[in-house]
């Protein structure tokens with residue numbers, strides 16, 4: 001199992017076995033037997049939560065109440081902001097969405113002290129097949145959106161894979177998927193935003209209207225205004241994805257094949273890599289198709305199917321590329337069931353066929369519920385023995401970046417996802433001023449190096465990323481100083497918009513929200 005430490009212990013057990021005397025029996029049980037709580041309590045609860053949400057969306061969709069209610073809901077957001085103005089603008093604002101519900105790694109501390117504004121807008125508003133757009137409210141999740149669009153034969157061009165990611169979070173933060181080499185980041189498929197600003201007014205922006213505001217919203221983390229609706233591009237969705245797995249056996253080969261496949265933009269709608277160690281990986285390329293070759297269909301969402309990353313690993317070492325067909329929606333959410341590979345630290349036997357056949361239909365536990373119930377002991381354990389980061393680096397530095405991660409954390413699998421960074425104003429400026437090819441390197445798990453230190457190691461990795469003109473995804477822990485943060489992200493347009501829309505007293509700055517100090 002990838003989470004075994006150097007000396008062979010499971011990551012979650014490492015802490016207790018090192019210092020058994022330090023831990024009370026309760027802590028020991030909480031850490032080593034978290035699976036008992038997860039399997040018998042969280043899994044059924046997650047299921048109930050999902051069924052409730054699905055039923056609610058379906059009823060609203062069928063009753064068509066969402067479009068009519070939208071204006072009313074926006075007025076409620078405006079009312080709260082006007083109230084805040086009346087009260088003398090004393091404490092800055094943030095959304096009232098509780099920290100445990102978010103996918104971001106930490107529970108934001110600032111939620112307890114800032115003025116909380118309820119932005120409970122969670123419905124698909126309109127699908128316009130003529131203009132090829134879908135209009136949604138910010139709490140619409142990726143699972144909800146794919147369930148709505150796919151049966152109608154549509155999808156958004158970039159569908160980040162975890163079901164519970166929300167449109168608002170993906171715009172105010174960022175979103176990426178294996179189609180990003182063609183379409184860019186989530187922000188690049190957005191057509192327009194509707195926001196409630198600090199003075200309570202509603203402002204719409206797009207490339208044509210209030211374009212400065214439009215370009216400064218992505219990565220602003222809710223510090224320019226409250227998002228109330230978004231128009232996103234849609235593209236036709238075919239029934240299946242034809243997936244080709246190519247095994248690579250050295251770092252050079254991995255980087256070469258990954259780059260070549262990414263550059264074949266017209267041939268490959270989706271490109272992804274999983275490295276199982278520095279010299280062993282599988283590069284996947286995929287395209288949507290309408291039919292599957294007989295005997296090659298693999299419905300990976302079925303409850304008894306193995307975790308997707310394990311399935312991918314089984315292709316390593318094969319001489320010829322292997323082909324299979326996966327239903328499109330299953331492909332989009334292929335890493336949801338195993339929370340990438342994080343589930344193996346939570347339910348260590350979760351990929352065993354007996355478990356899959358008996359209980360696989362309840363998996364995964366919801367990230368939000370895991371966060372809510374983790375308690376201080378497990379939180380500390382993750383803090384000290386775990387590393388969750390996505391670093392966006394230029395494709396030309398992929399090999400160096402993988403070497404850096406090997407030296408600093410040695411966590412595998414490593415997720416590789418290419419994306420194009422178009423030339424556009426905003427926080428994420430391409431250093432050359434031209435469109436550039438980047439790659440997201442995702443590392444989630446227990447470090448296998450002896451000198452891992454959560455702060456120092458992360459700071460060294462952050463420093464490497466800055467040195468190659470890369471960017472850190474900010475849902476995870478960032479230990480950069482404010483100056484370092486400013487050297488990574490271009491704040492020029494952001495500062496201009498903060499001034500224009502009088503945000504200083506209204507919202508914290510981005511750094512104030514994403515730095516480790518602002519999070520529990």
Ligand SMILES: Cc1cc2nc3c(=O)[nH]c(=O)nc-3n(C[C@H](O)[C@H](O)[C@H](O)COP(=O)(O)OP(=O)(O)OC[C@H]3O[C@@H](n4cnc5c(N)ncnc54)[C@H](O)[C@@H]3O)c2cc1C
Pocket residue numbers: 060061062063064066067124125126127128152
């Ligand atoms: C969430 C939602 C938003 C809507 N927004 C608008 C709107 O902005 N303007 C407007 O004129 N009508 C809107 N409608 C009404 C929709 O166009 C009617 O429900 C449609 O005319 C139903 O036609 P049907 O019975 O032939 O299709 P059905 O066979 O009932 O439609 C197939 C599926 O597509 C869904 N659907 C169809 N059209 C839309 C749409 N435009 N947006 C979202 N889902 C759709 C249906 O709810 C159904 O689930 C919306 C409906 C819903 C559920």
Ligand SMILES: NC(=O)C1=CN([C@@H]2O[C@H](COP(=O)(O)OP(=O)(O)OC[C@H]3O[C@@H](n4cnc5c(N)ncnc54)[C@H](OP(=O)(O)O)[C@@H]3O)[C@@H](O)[C@H]2O)C=CC1
Pocket residue numbers: 093094095096097101102103104108119138160161162164165166167168169170172173174175176177221222223225226227228473474475513
């Ligand atoms: N494949 C991918 O791309 C993946 C992306 N992620 C990351 O996860 C995060 C998204 O998680 P999610 O739980 O959806 O979002 P979060 O609730 O974590 O929100 C992220 C930020 O967006 C702000 N925000 C959200 N909605 C609004 C709104 N309506 N108006 C103003 N600000 C808003 C939040 O502000 P506030 O603090 O005020 O609540 C917060 O600062 C992103 O940071 C993303 O990068 C994680 C996994 C995979």
Ligand SMILES: CC(C)=CCC[C@@H](C)[C@H]1CC[C@H]2C3=C(CC[C@]12C)[C@@]1(C)CC[C@H](O)C[C@@H]1CC3
Pocket residue numbers: 103104105106176339340342367370371374378382388390442444473475
């Ligand atoms: C694909 C991209 C860009 C990112 C994927 C990141 C995710 C793998 C992580 C984002 C938040 C993480 C959390 C956990 C696992 C890994 C993420 C989903 C936990 C569920 C791990 C167990 C802890 O008790 C709670 C964590 C919450 C956040």
